[in-house]
Amino acid sequence: MTEVASGLQVQLHYQRGDFALNVDISVPPRGITALFGPSGAGKTTCLRAIAGLDPDIEGRIVFAGDVWQDSSTRRLVPAHRRRIGYVFQEASLFPHLSVSGNLDYGRRRAGRNLPVDREAWLERFGVNHLLARKVDRLSGGERQRVAIVRALLSDPVLLLLDEPLSALDASARSELLGYLEQLHAELAVPTIYVSHAIDEVARLADHLVVMDAGSVLSQGSLQATLARGELPLAMSDQLGVAIEGQVVAQDPVDHLIELAFEGGRLWLPQRAERVGDRLRCRISARDVALSTGAPAAGSSALNVLEAVVVGMMDAAHPSQCIVRLDVHGTVLLASITRRSLRTLALAPGSRVWAQVKATALGT
Amino acid sequence: MAGLSAEDWAAFALTMRLAVTVTVLLLLLGTPLAWWLARGRTAWRRPVSALVTLPLVLPPTVLGFYLLLLLGPQGAGGRLTTALGLGTLPFTFAGLVVASMLYSLPFVVQPLQNAFEAIGQRPFDVAANLGAGPLDRFFSVALPLAWPGFLTAAVLGFAHTVGEFGVVLMIGGNIPGQTRVLSMRIYDHVEASEYLQAHALSLYLLAFSFAALLAMHLLRPRRLMAHD
Structure with missing residues (x-):
């Protein structure tokens, strides 16, 4: 089998209780790929497998020619060696560290001479004035922004955003959407964006993977996939x-x-x-x-x-x-x-x- | 301090030495054990967990009795320590340390295990994705987040060791400067109808235990609130 030299190829097979996941997803090396589907479709399960957080899931994950996981050869690159920036649904900042302690956690561990411009990202996401704060003194939107910058500063090769807006109120949501749009324009790192809101997806994504009940209904470029009209039945009002x-x-x-x-x-x-x-x-x-x-x-x-x-x-x-x-x-x-x-x-x-x-x- | 004889002071000093030694050793050994119990993935966790909590329900004399047999000259443990040139442990300070460690084990392991479990999986997932390996995650995430548990474990382990009697009676005996701890000393005073001395020691012990627990409660909730 020949590998596509760039991008991310994900084949997963997983069964727990009555939930079965069988997917074959291809993520291009550039731009934002949205994993779209109702809750329970298996989007987060895919993301955790890609990040290496759920080694029980069988399958094969290849990123830019690197085999991250191959159950047939029992190969599994641990999460901390994959250099993935993962932003969770609710910002998971470390409560025992200040904002700047959180921001530098990944950056310090990435070592080397990072090409990442810390100041520029702080500036762009408006977190400069928050550095000395304790994380429990941040608003929901500020937490998510810090979490995103923390992921970016660790110099990731792949960015995973798991419904980063879903825990926010409407105004914080639209503000963060603006930041993400800006990020989209400036970031070369491929990004997977999980969402069940079509407006976010249509606004941010270049590629679309539509999932339902543990399988992929349709995938491809955003425009072509939306035009195919293959949404889960429960979401057909979003066609x-x-x-x-x-x-x-x-x-x-x-x-x-x-x-x-x-x-x-x-x-x-x-x-x-x-x-x-x-x-x-x-x-x-x-x-x-x-x-x-x-x-x-x-x-x-x-x-x-x-x-x-x-x-x-x-x-x-x-x-x-x-x-x-x-x-x-x-x-x-x-x-x-x-x-x-x-x-x-x-x-x-x-x-x-x-x-x-x-x-x-x-x- | 009034009312304490030199022998009382010796018992006091020995008790402190014992409790500090036991607490330090238990924190060192109990931390990896609690970590494994909280986050391990093998089926062995439950039987081991039951074994660790056994001293909670077992009469101390039963524990002391079996230890006496095990560590005595005829026991497997005793033969091992003899072969290692350590002699036999019963009726020595070292024997007291070993017995107290077993006796106080659940008081140290349980708070640690609870603290580790309370952290949940998320912070470790976050740390892993930010490039922290397993050992790094333990020191940079688990330890700082579980520190109230360490405080509780240390206070409970220390106070519990100070207060033990039955195990000491069985395996330590009552040798001045070696195994005669405070609780034994109080027992002696009562036996000899020296109620005044028994009172003095008992009051000190009571005040100490209360102060230790109070300190623990004062230090804990603030930290927990900060966790939010």
């Missing part, structure tokens, strides 16, 4: 696609921006974006309505895209179905009722107009 494009115009009077993407153009509510910015936006399947005639005057819909029906899928509720559309090369998903499907007589090849409500992602 939708992510579209990337460039801001080409703005309307300061109506506070709108126009995004140009491969399949056309969309008007979005303006936030801080400017003309020329790259922007990712999410179009939830629920926010797409279909009509067979060209839009008449008098519709409130701002964005109407001409599309061709490619196929249909079942939705979670029997009254609904998911229609897959092709908009000049870009896939769009629409959730409509089965009755509408029948009334409009939609079939693969049908020409439709999709009325779209899009929301930009990011700050």
Whole structure:
């Protein structure tokens, strides 16, 4: 068997009670790969195995050509030799150390002449003023930021983030999302991000692994995987696609921006974006309505895209179905009722107009 | 101090020497044992755990009796110590140390084991991912987080050794300067109807035990709150 020389290959087999895990995951050497799925899907179990924290899990884990685990040859590189930065769901700072003691714990053990710029990371995550504090004097968001910087300072080759936002309140969550987005832009280290919130995933991830009940439903690039529409049934209300494009115009009077993407153009509510910015936006399947005639005057819909029906899928509720559309090369998903499907007589090849409500992602 | 004779003072000094020796040795030996009991993964943990706690329920005289047989000239332990040129241990200070260590073992191991267990797995996982090997994790995570347990273990081990009687009676005898500890001395005074002297020693022992436990309780909760 030939190894892919870079990236992370993970094959795991594990059975405990009625939970079975059987996965084969491939993580590219760059960017953020999201492990997405409902709780109980086995996401954290995968992460612990990758980190070497659960040696009972059988399988084979290869990172950048290094075999970290191979149950067939009983090879197992212990966790402390894998150089992994692991950020847990709730920040696990050492209670007996100050913030700076925590930050330097991994850094001191990484030895060598670290290429990591301590000051720069402290600055970037705004933890400079916290250094002398005791960890129980930090807010939830501050703890998580310290935990992330602590992981970064240990000069990891792989970063694992296990739902780092889930224990935070809404404002701390959106603040940390901003930090993570910035991290994404500046960090060369491959990152695995576990989440069950599609908005986080769509905003941060480049690659997506969809998991359910211990197996992988679908994996690949974020856009392609979302467009495949293969989410666990319990999460089908989160179906939708992510579209990337460039801001080409703005309307300061109506506070709108126009995004140009491969399949056309969309008007979005303006936030801080400017003309020329790259922007990712999410179009939830629920926010797409279909009509067979060209839009008449008098519709409130701002964005109407001409599309061709490619196929249909079942939705979670029997009254609904998911229609897959092709908009000049870009896939769009629409959730409509089965009755509408029948009334409009939609079939693969049908020409439709999709009325779209899009929301930009990011700050 | 009033009311104490030279012999009382000798018993006091011997008791302190015994308790310090036993506490130090027990902390050294009990720490790896407690660590293994708290975090080991073998099936042996439970029987060993039961064995360690046995002195809690066993009458001290029973423990002393078996030790006497084991360490005596005819016992396996006695033959071993004789072969090593150490002579036999009963009725010596060394014998008293060995017996007291067994007797006080659960009082040191249990708090340590509880403290190690209370840390949970997470801090060790974090430390491992930050590059700390097993020994490093023990010293940089387990020891500092378990220190209230060490305090409890030391105080309980010390106080319990000071207060023992039955084991001393069986294996130590009552040799002045060798094995005549405070509890024996009090017993002597009572036997000789010297109630005043018995009172003085007993009061000192009572005050000492209370002070030790009070110190432990004063030091503990603050630290636990800081853990949050």
